[in-house]
Amino acid sequence: GAGVSQSPRYKVAKRGQDVALRCDPISGHVSLFWYQQALGQGPEFLTYFQNEAQLDKSGLPSDRFFAERPEGSVSTLKIQRTQQEDSAVYLCASSPRQTPNTGELFFGEGSRLTVL
Amino acid sequence: KNQVEQSPQSLIILEGKNCTLQCNYTVSPFSNLRWYKQDTGRGPVSLTIMTFSENTKSNGRYTATLDADTKQSSLHITASQLSDSASYICERNAGNMLTFGGGTRLMVKP
Numbered sequence: 443g444a445g446v447s448q449s450p451r452y453k454v455a456k457r458g459q460d461v462a463l464r465c466d467p468i469s470g471h472v473s474l475f476w477y478q479q480a481l482g483q484g485p486e487f488l489t490y491f492q493n494e495a496q497l498d499k500s501g502l503p504s505d506r507f508f509a510e511r512p513e514g515s516v517s518t519l520k521i522q523r524t525q526q527e528d529s530a531v532y533l534c535a536s537s538p539r540q541t542p543n544t545g546e547l548f549f550g551e552g553s554r555l556t557v558l
Numbered sequence: 559k560n561q562v563e564q565s566p567q568s569l570i571i572l573e574g575k576n577c578t579l580q581c582n583y584t585v586s587p588f589s590n591l592r593w594y595k596q597d598t599g600r601g602p603v604s605l606t607i608m609t610f611s612e613n614t615k616s617n618g619r620y621t622a623t624l625d626a627d628t629k630q631s632s633l634h635i636t637a638s639q640l641s642d643s644a645s646y647i648c649e650r651n652a653g654n655m656l657t658f659g660g661g662t663r664l665m666v667k668p
Contacts, residue, residue: 446601475656484562484647484658485602533601547592547656549601 444468446550448534454556455524463519463553467536471548476509476519477533479552485533491517492540524557531555562650564659572667575638579662581631581648593622593633594647596661602647605633638666 447466455461467474473492477485478501487501493514502509506524511517521528531552565580583591590609594602606615606622608631614623619642621634635642645661 477658482660482663484564484660486658487656535601546604546607547602549603551599551601 446534446536446548448532448550448553450553451551452554452556454558456558457525458523459557460520460522461524461555463521463532463555465517465519465534465536465550467515467517467534468538468548469515471536471538472540473537474511474517475535475537475547476517477535478503479531479533481530488519488532521555524555526557529555529557561657562648562659564646564648564662566662567660568663568665570665570667571638573638573640576634576636577638577664579633579635579646579664581633581659583629583631583648583650583657589651591622591624591631592649592651593620593631594649596645596647598644605646635664638664640666640668642666 446468449464453461475490476488478488479485489502489509490498491511494511506522508520531554533549533552535547535549537547561584563582571577590607592607593605595605596602605620606617608615608622608624610626619636624631633646643666645663647661648659650657
């Protein structure tokens with residue numbers, strides 16, 4: 443499809459397990475964001491890429507979280523040694539602009555992570 | 559403390575009625591302010607985007623207003639439909655800094 447695609451849609455992990463979440467942005471989109479959304483809350487910023495460069499990772503909650511976008515298109519969010527508080531929906535969004543302050547953000551449907 | 563506060567947290571209205579959702583932000587300046595609709599289990603979808611110089615913008619039955627002096631925005635939904643049941647999220651944008659509110663969960667009942 444033409445939208446932002448995320449996989450898996452649902453992931454159940456045992457505490458301590460590593461997980462990897464994938465985001466395929468809209469083709470040609472320069473900016474890519476990762477957000478964490480707890481149940482009933484708004485999205486919380488995790489990290490931002492402009493092409494392959496990770497320009498802001500201030501929202502990553504701990505060093506167990508790592509994101510990459512090596513070729514400036516597909517991005518992967520990796521969570522090591524998952525803990526129960528990591529349970530959330532992880533949203534990916536992309537924008538055609540370098541700084542999405544006027545353009546629209548296009549969100550994927552999210553990856554729902556449940557850590558048991 | 560979240561810089562974007564939304565109210566009410568949840569709202570139930572009857573089909574056909576109007577409603578207004580509020581968004582207060584504490585930090586300015588900003589580039590623009592956006593309202594999103596998020597259906598259950600889906601990602602947010604943009605409804606309106608307003609720059610700081612705009613007072614009102616409409617998108618069908620959705621009308622957003624912005625008061626830069628009081629740092630308040632509202633989203634008015636006219637003649638609600640069952641499909642309007644969703645979370646409505648306000649987002650303040652300042653360059654690369656995007657700050658989202660916690661959302662208002664709207665339920666429209668027949």
